[in-house]
Amino acid sequence: MKISEIRDLLNAKVMTGEDILDHEVASACCSDMMSDVLAYVKDQGVLITGLVNPQVIRTANMMDMVCIVFARNKMPTEEMTELAKESGIAVMCTAKRAFEASGILYMAGLSRNAED
Amino acid sequence: MSEALKFHFDIDGSDFSSAGVASVMVKKKLRQLSYDPEVIRKVSIAMYEGEINMVIHACGGTADVEVSDEEITIILRDKGPGIPDVELAMQAGFSTAHDNIRNLGFGAGMGFPNMKKYTDYLNVDTVIGEGTTVTMKVKL
Numbered sequence: 261m262k263i264s265e266i267r268d269l270l271n272a273k274v275m276t277g278e279d280i281l282d283h284e285v286a287s288a289c290c291s292d293m294m295s296d297v298l299a300y301v302k303d304q305g306v307l308i309t310g311l312v313n314p315q316v317i318r319t320a321n322m323m324d325m326v327c328i329v330f331a332r333n334k335m336p337t338e339e340m341t342e343l344a345k346e347s348g349i350a351v352m353c354t355a356k357r358a359f360e361a362s363g364i365l366y367m368a369g370l371s372r373n374a375e376d
Numbered sequence: 377m378s379e380a381l382k383f384h385f386d387i388d389g390s391d392f393s394s395a396g397v398a399s400v401m402v403k404k405k406l407r408q409l410s411y412d413p414e415v416i417r418k419v420s421i422a423m424y425e426g427e428i429n430m431v432i433h434a435c436g437g438t439a440d441v442e443v444s445d446e447e448i449t450i451i452l453r454d455k456g457p458g459i460p461d462v463e464l465a466m467q468a469g470f471s472t473a474h475d476n477i478r479n480l481g482f483g484a485g486m487g488f489p490n491m492k493k494y495t496d497y498l499n500v501d502t503v504i505g506e507g508t509t510v511t512m513k514v515k516l
Contacts, residue, residue, distance in 0.1 A: 292481060293478075293481055293482075293484050294480075294481035294482055295481065295482050295483065295484030295485075295486040295487070295490075296484055296486065298421055298424070298425060298486065298490055299484070299486040299489070299490050299493075311480075311481045313393060313480055313481070314393050314394070314396075315392075315393075315395065315396060315428075315480065315481055315482070316481065318396035318397075318399070318400055318424065319396075319424075319481075321400060321403065322396075322399065322400075322403065322417075322420050322421050322424050323417075323421070324413070324417060347400070
């Protein structure tokens with residue numbers, strides 16, 4: 261799935277990363293606990309979260325993730341958006357809740373063929 | 377035999393929002409030097425966990441990264457309270473972090489287990505009331 265499809269499916273607003281919307285991602289992870297993301301994520305390109313702080317961007321960077329979706333209209337700060345831009349990570353915001361956003365992406369095929 | 381690359385960072389412990397800056401820098405530098413992505417990933421995750429730990433528990437400290445032909449060594453030094461029971465701290469899920477830290481997305485008790493998981497060598501040298509030195513190595 262292309263990052264642009266995630267934007268369309270979630271009716272999300274892209275804050276940064278317009279230039280990588282054509283990038284393909286195969287799986288996603290939904291968590292507010294960055295410790296868990298660091299512990300369990302492997303080859304998951306997308307992070308869906310309700311947590312908003314610079315550590316979300318840094319954690320995604322550490323895990324080589326390429327797209328962060330902030331749920332429930334949470335807005336990243338300018339500092340966070342800048343950090344994401346430097347790291348080559350697309351950031352978008354959706355009005356949907358994290359559970360709903362995850363469900364929509366899963367039904368559309370994201371993560372369904374990925375292992376674990 | 378090329379000369380070892382060295383990086384030194386002072387980790388500011390007063391501001392949680394800046395925790396991880398050094399790890400992001402190291403990751404960027406290793407990428408520029410075209411190291412194996414899997415090695416970069418291990419080094420940066422392990423260092424990031426350690427850096428977060430230093431900010432949460434020890435008001436910051438220093439981080440030194442040394443890259444040789446065989447391995448990358450990360451040494452994190454702090455003058456924090458020390459760790460009373462290292463074995464317990466190594467257990468997955470054990471954490472002494474407060475709720476305010478959990479609200480920031482950390483403190484799940486996965487710091488040390490993760491550092492162990494992503495490195496080939498981990499040593500914790502700690503003295504109560506004096507501080508802790510964590511040494512990690514990732515083979516190239």
